[in-house]
Amino acid sequence: MTAEFRRYLFPENHPRIAQVKGLDAYEYRQAAKAPGSFTGELIKGWTPLYLRPFCGVTETGALRPDLHPLAPARPGEQAPVAQMIEAAEALLDCLDTEGRERLMHPVDAAQWQTWANPEFMQFDTGLRLEFQPAAVREKALALVKASLSPEGYELAHGMMLINGFLGETVGLESILNEFSYNFALYGTPHPEHAWGWQPVRAPLRRQLPGG
Template sequence: MASQATHDAQHESFRQYLPDLNTPRFQAIAENDAYGHAQELLEHHRPPWLYGLYVHWRKLFKEPFKGVTSDGTVQPNLFQLRDEGVPISAITANANAIISQLSPEQTTRTLLHIDSPEWRSWSNPEFLVSDKGIRLDEITPSLRESVFTLLKTTLSPEGYEKARAAMRINHFLGELVNAPKVMNEHSYNFVLFGVPATDRPWGFSFYGHHLCLSVFLYKTQIVVSPWFTGAEPNIIDDGPFKGTRILHEEERLGLELMQSLGPEDKHRATVYELMKDPKMPRGRWNHDDQRHLCGAYRDNRVVPYEGIIVGTLLSAQQDLVRGILFQYLLYLPPRSRELKIQDCVGRFGETYFSWIGGSGDADPFYYRIQSPVVLVEFDHHSGVFLNNAEPAKFHIHTLLRTPNAGDYGFALRNQIGPAVEQAYVWEE
């Protein structure tokens, strides 16, 4: 196992990969705000590889929602309506406090129909390719604080702190590369779907660079899925938030699990030995998602099971899987998290753990845990703003999907019935 000192040395090493800010790329981003930066992509097609990916995203967006599956067929009856103890009255009151402060123009941009396809138009890059709702760095401090209050009431205390840490690390990156108008603590958009209520379905989206949360609420039940959380670097080593660090537990537990496997199991779990392996089929790696399969706009992706079955592992190894899932379900309030972990554990016999890369203490890696009711991915990335050409442990992407139409609460909404929803939507 890697020592704490080893981990610290790995994470501090990002300083040797700071970019040259005198290059045209960084001079351009320093001069632009978020809208000018997006214009570079959407109108001038720079960078070309990301514009190509964006065009592909928009094609995917036109597909009707089906959900992530393992074989193209949605398994029915996996998710039930239930009491998860969510403080829906307080959450609803906080959402209404936001609404009360919106201008007419903000209202039009921010309050969307519960059936709006814009639920699905979130993305992780810093380019503002889906400009909707209110943007936290453009609104009054009072309205911004109301959005934070809603997040704090909705998420678990530790989940809220993780989200705020991701935002602060994004600000830190903006300072490192002289792009504070594009990447800062408040460069995130907020949108409401449906009408906030204690007895009707509704939700919200909160998204920006390295933090995207899709939240569905119905009575005392919550779905936070899909979500994306990343960091480059994943630690702040200077300034008022020095010591802030995220995603290291997901990294530690995943590596501990892989290192605990015997040779046979380790071989079965390893899908590819190299992070960009020549054996990968075309499309298995792309410039933005790299090894991720279920990132932005991949709502209908077919992801076949790979690796080893968690139910065949030793009890201590299954405990490590529980620990990983606990971290990935951290955004949920405690009772909801507990119930969803029970759902996951109940399907360990059909849960797969797969791995890409090496498993030495210093090796970058990717892993996925996938079952009918959850899919989580972890990936060490090469540099986007830092200039490390190879994946490094200080640039991490993580995400969670709920397969079989569980994302965005769709599987639950199908049980609520259209009469309830249609009776309670924003008037056009």
């Protein structure tokens, strides 16, 4: 890899960098809400929308029922449910009551619609991994690893590492780092009932029915 990409970065004293340097995720979240700013208007417009019932995504506005009917997984393609449950329970076991309450939501909770990819925290859903003890972060990643193929986990974790590299490159490690993600659990881990996990602020989302 060459350093050619650095010529496209803002200089260290550029206002876009200087005005947020040193802020943590929660301070940056407040700064992003500034009225009239792009991020402020984005948050203002999105906040009431995520509370509406989810109806699906269509090309015409009309839903097509039974477009993707549920069917049993084909041989060799079953989700590793037992390993996922074990990993999820290990994560829950290392949390106190407050941590479990922040992490867990009903499987159909509106909070699952708070997924977002921008680097600022639009919604504080679940646990913010960067502020968790190392053991909690490790257990959360273990759940991700148990849920994905080896190649899928390598790709997902690689994206987290790139996020950290970007933060170091622009001197904003308190905003962009390997663990600047929220992690939430929906439903109760079960071999047959629907449940899932969700990282917020990452190109990943997985809502997995048991089996």
